[in-house]
Amino acid sequence: MFTELILQSVAKHIHLTEDEQTYFVSLLHPKTIKRKQFILQYGQVCKYSTFVTSGCLRGFSVDENGFEHVLNFGPKGWWIADMYSLISGKPGILNIEAIENTEALTLSKADQEKLYIKIPQFERFFRIITENSLVAYQQRLIDNLSLTAEDRFHNFCKRYPSLINELPKKQIAAYIGVTPEFFSRMQHKLVKMDRNAPIKR
Amino acid sequence: MFTELILQSVAKHIHLTEDEQTYFVSLLHPKTIKRKQFILQYGQVCKYSTFVTSGCLRGFSVDENGFEHVLNFGPKGWWIADMYSLISGKPGILNIEAIENTEALTLSKADQEKLYIKIPQFERFFRIITENSLVAYQQRLIDNLSLTAEDRFHNFCKRYPSLINELPKKQIAAYIGVTPEFFSRMQHKLVKMDRNAPIKR
DNA sequence: ATCATTTCTTATCCTACATCAAGTGTGATC
DNA sequence: GATCACACTTGATGTAGGATAAGAAATGAT
Numbered sequence: 066m067f068t069e070l071i072l073q074s075v076a077k078h079i080h081l082t083e084d085e086q087t088y089f090v091s092l093l094h095p096k097t098i099k100r101k102q103f104i105l106q107y108g109q110v111c112k113y114s115t116f117v118t119s120g121c122l123r124g125f126s127v128d129e130n131g132f133e134h135v136l137n138f139g140p141k142g143w144w145i146a147d148m149y150s151l152i153s154g155k156p157g158i159l160n161i162e163a164i165e166n167t168e169a170l171t172l173s174k175a176d177q178e179k180l181y182i183k184i185p186q187f188e189r190f191f192r193i194i195t196e197n198s199l200v201a202y203q204q205r206l207i208d209n210l211s212l213t214a215e216d217r218f219h220n221f222c223k224r225y226p227s228l229i230n231e232l233p234k235k236q237i238a239a240y241i242g243v244t245p246e247f248f249s250r251m252q253h254k255l256v257k258m259d260r261n262a263p264i265k266r
Numbered sequence: 267m268f269t270e271l272i273l274q275s276v277a278k279h280i281h282l283t284e285d286e287q288t289y290f291v292s293l294l295h296p297k298t299i300k301r302k303q304f305i306l307q308y309g310q311v312c313k314y315s316t317f318v319t320s321g322c323l324r325g326f327s328v329d330e331n332g333f334e335h336v337l338n339f340g341p342k343g344w345w346i347a348d349m350y351s352l353i354s355g356k357p358g359i360l361n362i363e364a365i366e367n368t369e370a371l372t373l374s375k376a377d378q379e380k381l382y383i384k385i386p387q388f389e390r391f392f393r394i395i396t397e398n399s400l401v402a403y404q405q406r407l408i409d410n411l412s413l414t415a416e417d418r419f420h421n422f423c424k425r426y427p428s429l430i431n432e433l434p435k436k437q438i439a440a441y442i443g444v445t446p447e448f449f450s451r452m453q454h455k456l457v458k459m460d461r462n463a464p465i466k467r
Numbered sequence: 468a469t470c471a472t473t474t475c476t477t478a479t480c481c482t483a484c485a486t487c488a489a490g491t492g493t494g495a496t497c
Numbered sequence: 498g499a500t501c502a503c504a505c506t507t508g509a510t511g512t513a514g515g516a517t518a519a520g521a522a523a524t525g526a527t
Contacts, residue, residue: 128412136404149401152394158408185386192393193353195400200350202403203337207359209410210443211329213483233504242411247484249506415514436474448514450476 071116078193079186092176098163105161111150113173117141120167124159135240214243272317279394280387293377299364306362312351314374318342321368325360336441415444
């Protein structure tokens with residue numbers, strides 16, 4: 066069943082009755098997103114959170130010079146949204162796009178508020194999710210402030226081992242924070258040093 | 267009264283009865299922190315959140331080369347903690363130090379859990395606080411990926427106008443993500459360009 | 468007041484990364 | 498199966514910001 070994964074993920078943090086589960090599921094809307102399709106674009110108001118059940122999304126911003134910077138990937142089992150826009154109700158700056166064909170469940174902001182009222186435990190659930198996410202961003206910020214591109218790449222490999230061979234390299238570069246050109250050179254160097262290089266292809 | 271500020275801040279997001287307020291306040295412990303004193307150091311487990319009622323704290327990490335990187339400042343009215351350590355219960359990597367003599371209220375993790383049970387609305391309160399914090403880190407990450415040091419400094423000036431003339435410049439540099447030397451050069455340049463330079467002294 | 472410590476500045480040289488430019492695959496589309 | 502669009506590579510050159518060093522100014526301790 067397509068809600069199995071999300072119920073499992075919820076069950077890790079809070080315990081729901083059958084009825085509560087049914088109510089929760091009733092608020093979710095399945096969504097099919099084709100590769101390269103956007104579910105959110107710069108300037109739009111983000112009206113829902115998205116839980117990925119298969120495939121992968123990416124959230125990124127585009128700077129003044131047209132360069133993309135990847136904020137997060139949303140592989141299977143992850144939530145993704147433009148949090149700034151979602152909580153403020155103002156137009157956001159993020160784009161969210163499918164990297165591959167993706168199946169997801171969406172939960173609108175309005176329904177999320179209803180959920181908080183009807184099943185207050187969800188306040189806890191989303192608090193915990195948000196806390197974990199916060200810690201990840203803090204760590205990434207520290208990494209960006211203190212590590213070289215090479216070390217950041219190693220961290221990326223550790224943190225998202227499943228993504229390394231799925232993702233176009235330029236997306237990894239945009240996550241690490243280097244140009245595709247430099248990323249290419251860096252890999253060349255790593256391959257020379259170590260024949261068990263992380264990326265094949 | 268020294269709990270006035272924190273109750274105001276709570277009241278912005280949830281509504282408490284008199285009794286609830288009393289219970290909440292009973293869990294808070296006043297703490298006086300002298301300038302340069304640490305309330306948390308690398309390798310320790312963070313056991314409480316700290317709400318600053320006056321003065322200012324800073325959270326920073328120290329990298330392999332001994333350089334400090336400021337993750338956040340905790341001026342009056344802000345919460346600060348090593349979230350990673352606090353939620354995982356594992357030794358953390360952050361240091362938290364008073365930049366000036368500071369008065370604060372602490373809430374232990376154990377008491378925070380009690381609070382969640384006794385007044386579930388606090389799940390909501392901390393969810394919202396955490397969400398806002400998450401958005402700030404996201405934005406800062408984007409800034410670090412897409413802006414020059416100069417632009418990041420401008421953002422810092424906008425976001426923390428009150429801190430600019432309070433803080434040692436090297437701390438601002440460690441927040442922006444540049445060396446004190448480069449920060450100094452940058453300012454020199456800005457002063458030349460604009461006689462209304464943000465920092466005096 | 469004086470000495471010590473730390474912060475801030477300035478100058479010179481250096482490097483990790485960007486930019487620009489010109490390629491080579493490789494898969495989609497007609 | 499030719500063309501187009503992209504992802505990726507490689508090389509030459511440029512630059513934002515780092516490293517090192519050394520002095521000036523501010524702060525703090527005695």
